[in-house]
Amino acid sequence: MSCCNQPGLISVDEAVNMLLAAVDTLTDYETVPLLNAINQYLAQPVYAQMDSPAWDNSAMDGYAINFKSFHQDQPFTLVGKAFAGHPYKSTVEHGQCVRIMTGAPIPGGTDTVVMQEKAQEVSPGKITFSGTVTQGDHIRVQGEDIKQGKLLFPVKHKCSATNIGFMAAQGIPKVSVYRKLKVGLISTGDELKPLGATLNMGDIYDSNRYMLLALLAKIGCDVHDFGIVADDPRLLRETLIEAREMCDVIITSGGVSVGEADYIKDIISELGELHLWKVAIKPGKPFAYGKLSQTLFLGLPGNPVSALVTFYKLALPAITKMQGGDYQPPMHLSANITHDLRKRPGRAEYIRACYTTNNKGELMVTSTGLQGSGIMSSLTDANCFIVLDDVQGSVSSGEQVKVELFQPPLL
Ligand code: AMP
Numbered sequence: 085m086s087c088c089n090q091p092g093l094i095s096v097d098e099a100v101n102m103l104l105a106a107v108d109t110l111t112d113y114e115t116v117p118l119l120n121a122i123n124q125y126l127a128q129p130v131y132a133q134m135d136s137p138a139w140d141n142s143a144m145d146g147y148a149i150n151f152k153s154f155h156q157d158q159p160f161t162l163v164g165k166a167f168a169g170h171p172y173k174s175t176v177e178h179g180q181c182v183r184i185m186t187g188a189p190i191p192g193g194t195d196t197v198v199m200q201e202k203a204q205e206v207s208p209g210k211i212t213f214s215g216t217v218t219q220g221d222h223i224r225v226q227g228e229d230i231k232q233g234k235l236l237f238p239v240k241h242k243c244s245a246t247n248i249g250f251m252a253a254q255g256i257p258k259v260s261v262y263r264k265l266k267v268g269l270i271s272t273g274d275e276l277k278p279l280g281a282t283l284n285m286g287d288i289y290d291s292n293r294y295m296l297l298a299l300l301a302k303i304g305c306d307v308h309d310f311g312i313v314a315d316d317p318r319l320l321r322e323t324l325i326e327a328r329e330m331c332d333v334i335i336t337s338g339g340v341s342v343g344e345a346d347y348i349k350d351i352i353s354e355l356g357e358l359h360l361w362k363v364a365i366k367p368g369k370p371f372a373y374g375k376l377s378q379t380l381f382l383g384l385p386g387n388p389v390s391a392l393v394t395f396y397k398l399a400l401p402a403i404t405k406m407q408g409g410d411y412q413p414p415m416h417l418s419a420n421i422t423h424d425l426r427k428r429p430g431r432a433e434y435i436r437a438c439y440t441t442n443n444k445g446e447l448m449v450t451s452t453g454l455q456g457s458g459i460m461s462s463l464t465d466a467n468c469f470i471v472l473d474d475v476q477g478s479v480s481s482g483e484q485v486k487v488e489l490f491q492p493p494l495l
Pocket residue numbers: 271272273275276288289290291292293337338339340341343346385386387388
């Protein structure tokens with residue numbers, strides 16, 4: 085398998101499909117308190133436990149009446165009050181009305197709520213209504229939102245905060261979700277130092293691990309942080325063996341390129357199987373994937389932007405499938421580029437960029453600056469990628485280009 089313009093390289097789509105085909109969704113699931121389901125995937129469907137609303141109730145502060153009793157300017161007799169949580173329990177007779185607040189159940193014998201702005205107390209306990217009143221006004225009808233037994237969310241649905249509110253409204257205290265994916269994270273490199281350490285000449289802070297920890301936390305993984313491992317084959321081997329025993333997925337960054345201190349690929353081949361190395365993507369070409377027993381190995385390049393792009397474009401689809409989700413191919417928009425961009429056919433390029441709209445409401449896109457794979461500022465300033473396909477060459481200012489807006493967990 086090779087991509088058209090660079091022999092030996094496979095395209096981004098081929099790599100994604102290869103990874104998706106190589107992984108299975110977890111089979112274990114657990115019942116968790118509703119709140120813990122945030123960003124997790126449902127392992128069992130969720131059905132409505134009751135009608136919502138559970139009873140007819142008032143959508144306004146006003147007066148509940150029987151519409152048949154309504155004659156303009158003829159006073160009603162006020163017989164009581166209904167508050168949210170404190171229903172009016174008697175039946176309302178012809179010519180009577182009940183003061184009612186938003187959310188209070190509609191009293192028996194009434195079928196219409198007149199908003200209080202239309203009411204006048206003409207004498208103590210006597211109310212008239214002006215303006216138009218229509219039967220059924222301002223009543224939230226039982227079951228108008230949800231009927232008991234309706235499927236709320238299918239298996240594999242990812243629970244958002246609004247979904248959690250929706251289920252809480254149904255009184256659902258617990259749901260079944262796939263267990264959290266166990267991800268082992270390893271940064272490799274003699275030059276890397278953790279935050280808080282003093283840098284000697286040549287050292288850098290291990291930014292990839294913090295970035296990846298933050299991304300993995302956002303997608304609800306159970307991360308085991310193996311820290312920084314030096315460019316030492318023995319230490320790398322030991323750490324990978326330990327991680328293999330504990331994790332569903334191992335993610336490394338650094339050490340997968342062609343340098344003399346890049347040991348990872350050889351160790352993976354020795355301990356397991358290396359299935360893929362190098363993808364026609366820029367940044368991120370040296371991405372590697374393999375298996376260590378049942379554990380998925382994902383080797384990200386060390387340059388921070390390469391690590392980010394390969395995590396987002398190549399690792400995330402497979403991780404999502406393992407977690408119980410369905411991979412959705414990215415949505416592409418077409419935008420007008422504001423400058424020339426030089427490119428040679430060969431690899432798909434993901435150019436950090438910012439989209440805006442012009443005064444006609446058309447989508448415009450501009451690169452956020454230097455595109456080297458170590459340039460973090462142009463990533464931080466970006467809200468989208470300009471995607472130039474592998475076969476594509478340079479583009480000129482004013483051309484339409486493909487844009488991929490950042491999606492979670494990048495946002
Ligand atoms: P490598 O892929 O190991 O050859 O590293 C490529 C570049 O990325 C080098 O400049 C490394 O110093 C840098 N790099 C590797 N790992 C990290 C990391 N965890 N955080 C920040 N930069 C890194």
